[in-house]
Amino acid sequence: MAINLKALTDKEARFVGGHRLCAGCNEGTIVRQVLLAASDYEVAVLNATGCLEVTTSVYPYSSWKVPWLHEAFENAAAAASGAEAAYKALKRFGELPADKKIKFIAFGGDGGTYDIGLQALSGALERGHSFLYVLLDNEAYMNTGIQRSSSTPPYAWTTTSPVGAAIPGKVQPKKNIVEIVAAHGVPYVATASPSHYIDLMNKVQKALSYEGPTFLAVYSNCNRGHRNPTELSIAVSRMAVETNYWPLYEIEQGKYKITYKPRQPKPIEEWLKMQGRFAHLLKPESKPLVEQLQKWIDEKWELLQKKEEFSKTL
Amino acid sequence: MSKILMGDIACALAAVDAGLKFYAGYPITPSSEIAEALSELLPKHKGIYLQMEDEIGSIMAAIGASYAGYPSMTATSGPGFSLMQEAIGYAAMAEIPVTIIDVMRAGPATGLATQIGEGDLMQAIWGTHGDHPVLVFSPGNVREFYIYTQKALFWAEKLRVPAVVLADEVIGHMKENVELPEPIKIPERRIPDVKPEQYLPYAAVDGDVVPLPPLGSGYLWHMTGSAHGEDGFPTIRPDRVKALLDRLISKTVKHHNELVEYEAYMLDDAEVLVVSFASMGRVSKGVVKELRDRGVKVGLLTPLTMWPFFAPELRAVVDKLNPKKIVVPEINYGQLRILVEWALRGTSVPVIGVNLVNGDLIPPEMIEEAILHG
Numbered sequence: 001m002a003i004n005l006k007a008l009t010d011k012e013a014r015f016v017g018g019h020r021l022c023a024g025c026n027e028g029t030i031v032r033q034v035l036l037a038a039s040d041y042e043v044a045v046l047n048a049t050g051c052l053e054v055t056t057s058v059y060p061y062s063s064w065k066v067p068w069l070h071e072a073f074e075n076a077a078a079a080a081s082g083a084e085a086a087y088k089a090l091k092r093f094g095e096l097p098a099d100k101k102i103k104f105i106a107f108g109g110d111g112g113t114y115d116i117g118l119q120a121l122s123g124a125l126e127r128g129h130s131f132l133y134v135l136l137d138n139e140a141y142m143n144t145g146i147q148r149s150s151s152t153p154p155y156a157w158t159t160t161s162p163v164g165a166a167i168p169g170k171v172q173p174k175k176n177i178v179e180i181v182a183a184h185g186v187p188y189v190a191t192a193s194p195s196h197y198i199d200l201m202n203k204v205q206k207a208l209s210y211e212g213p214t215f216l217a218v219y220s221n222c223n224r225g226h227r228n229p230t231e232l233s234i235a236v237s238r239m240a241v242e243t244n245y246w247p248l249y250e251i252e253q254g255k256y257k258i259t260y261k262p263r264q265p266k267p268i269e270e271w272l273k274m275q276g277r278f279a280h281l282l283k284p285e286s287k288p289l290v291e292q293l294q295k296w297i298d299e300k301w302e303l304l305q306k307k308e309e310f311s312k313t314l
Numbered sequence: 315m316s317k318i319l320m321g322d323i324a325c326a327l328a329a330v331d332a333g334l335k336f337y338a339g340y341p342i343t344p345s346s347e348i349a350e351a352l353s354e355l356l357p358k359h360k361g362i363y364l365q366m367e368d369e370i371g372s373i374m375a376a377i378g379a380s381y382a383g384y385p386s387m388t389a390t391s392g393p394g395f396s397l398m399q400e401a402i403g404y405a406a407m408a409e410i411p412v413t414i415i416d417v418m419r420a421g422p423a424t425g426l427a428t429q430i431g432e433g434d435l436m437q438a439i440w441g442t443h444g445d446h447p448v449l450v451f452s453p454g455n456v457r458e459f460y461i462y463t464q465k466a467l468f469w470a471e472k473l474r475v476p477a478v479v480l481a482d483e484v485i486g487h488m489k490e491n492v493e494l495p496e497p498i499k500i501p502e503r504r505i506p507d508v509k510p511e512q513y514l515p516y517a518a519v520d521g522d523v524v525p526l527p528p529l530g531s532g533y534l535w536h537m538t539g540s541a542h543g544e545d546g547f548p549t550i551r552p553d554r555v556k557a558l559l560d561r562l563i564s565k566t567v568k569h570h571n572e573l574v575e576y577e578a579y580m581l582d583d584a585e586v587l588v589v590s591f592a593s594m595g596r597v598s599k600g601v602v603k604e605l606r607d608r609g610v611k612v613g614l615l616t617p618l619t620m621w622p623f624f625a626p627e628l629r630a631v632v633d634k635l636n637p638k639k640i641v642v643p644e645i646n647y648g649q650l651r652i653l654v655e656w657a658l659r660g661t662s663v664p665v666i667g668v669n670l671v672n673g674d675l676i677p678p679e680m681i682e683e684a685i686l687h688g
Contacts, residue, residue, distance in 0.1 A: 049393075049424055054427075070424070072393060072423065072424065073393065073424075074368060074397075111341070114367075115340075115367040115368060116340070116367060116368035116369075118367070141341040143343075144341040144343050144346045145341070145343075145347075145350070147341035147346060147349065147350070147365065148365060150367065159346075159350040159353070160341070160349055160350055160353040160363070160365050162353060162354055164354075166357055
């Protein structure tokens with residue numbers, strides 16, 4: 001079922017250029033990859049309030065060659081629930097042909113997923129609606145001006161976790177959304193990065209092959225908020241994977257599988273130094289903080305490998 | 315000392331200068347600068363800044379901190395203000411002071427996130443279910459944003475009611491040279507003068523306000539959003555329910571004269587009266603001044619307190635001037651006009667709305683046209 005890039009090049013792009021995403025923004029790249037991988041299906045997109053929504057739908061233009069519904073910030077998953085339930089009912093009552101195959105794909109940012117939309121997401125996952133939720137994780141409220149979210153990593157600068165004498169940026173850990181979603185017992189949960197696009201598209205196809213809720217957490221560099229040059233945005237995403245900050249793995253029917261293992265994981269400094277939001281961590285006196293981050297990443301990676309090992313015994 | 319300040323920053327400074335100790339919020343345009351400024355300012359003033367997971371959490375965290383003894387506020391814009399409505403009623407019922415800054419964008423829904431609207435007026439007054447006391451102030455410039463943030467904090471604490479400041483995107487994002495007045499400090503909370511075992515959390519003192527001890531001071535009490543007796547326990551006894559709601563509603567009514575503020579501009583011999591609020595009040599002022607220069611007899615009333623509404627005061631002005639008409643410019647489809655018509659019920663003065671919701675301020679020419687030929 002692996003992705004055939006050559007075959008996909010003949011498919012029509014259903015997310016097209018001309019949008020107003022910032023230069024270098026990963027979101028456009030990710031959405032193109034997701035919709036391309038979904039080429040075998042008719043798709044309806046649900047889009048929570050956020051950068052993606054704002055920039056792709058400025059009247060009189062649209063980047064979307066699929067039906068597209070914008071909701072409020074907190075309820076893409078709830079709107080997907082209603083749309084999917086109605087679609088199933090239409091099929092059941094013969095209003096739509098029984099062999100009709102529409103896939104519902106919801107896009108939300110980290111604010112709309114980890115924070116304000118978590119309740120709606122949890123409800124939809126628990127009820128078991130058939131849809132793919134794609135999280136575009138740029139680790140802060142970028143659309144409103146870079147405020148911290150519960151996805152912002154420790155020690156990152158944001159406008160509401162300012163770096164100074166009192167705090168070295170955000171002091172709380174990053175919420176583990178993948179485990180939260182997986183704990184609902186849904187059939188397919190995975191992480192991805194636009195830098196590893198074949199992996200990403202394979203995961204989309206796998207997710208869409210399931211009935212029931214599926215979830216894809218995609219790392220999305222925001223050069224405005226992470227403070228890096230626009231041309232490095234994919235490189236930063238790749239480094240997030242190469243340092244094990246953002247490991248690529250999937251949880252398929254409860255079984256963990258790491259889909260990409262860096263041969264020689266790079267130290268976290270390599271990723272930190274690419275981004276201005278961590279500039280204060282490069283000072284010598286911040287060394288303990290960097291060490292702490294490295295420890296946190298190593299422990300998580302260790303645990304993930306153990307989970308993968310354990311999954312093989314299941 | 316004068317400073318060049320953005321409206322949202324003036325609001326944050328006002329809160330700190332008044333003695334605010336707690337802010338909980340959630341990012342939303344065009345109010346995010348208030349949160350950003352307070353995330354820096356509050357920790358330097360022994361205060362706490364908490365970023366919450368949404369606006370339901372934001373207002374309830376502010377209410378929780380207020381209950382624990384910290385003067386508190388939150389700030390938002392339309393979509394977030396909608397989410398806060400249930401908690402506004404809760405604060406009114408439980409009598410826990412809280413201040414909400416709503417920097418209005420054009421709605422409904424996400425509407426125009428970065429552009430001006432004045433359509434939250436009715437929601438600020440009537441947004442939560444059931445009859446309830448609430449205070450609504452509306453500044454028309456950066457300096458007034460400073461002043462009325464402090465007045466809202468003051469009166470919320472004084473009367474133990476929710477207070478709303480309705481600014482708008484233009485006021486929030488405009489930078490102007492401001493002479494800041496002496497700050498109005500948040501009053502000390504009235505504490506019970508009875509022993510803990512005699513304390514009844516909802517027994518009013520001086521007819522309206524109930525004393526609230528700080529947490530950890532030895533007093534135990536129930537506070538609730540359900541109908542309750544003086545002891546704070548839920549009740550369905552009709553006499554107790556009536557007494558509670560009568561007292562809640564009377565809080566703002568009794569203090570009408572202290573609460574109601576408005577600006578009267580060039581009213582002498584005015585034949586046409588303009589009534590307008592928030593940024594449109596300021597635009598209207600320019601129109602009135604220019605027309606006066608050209609000899610047109612027109613005057614302006616700008617309410618700064620939107621609720622309680624200045625109905626008796628407006629009525630008195632109209633009775634005195636007997637204007638030919640009243641013109642109400644506002645960036646919505648007639649919310650202030652409804653209040654004006656209600657205040658003037660029984661009179662025959664025509665009330666003409668100047669309404670436009672397109673993301674911009676209403677152009678002065680439209681107001682002038684209504685004054686001269688409407």
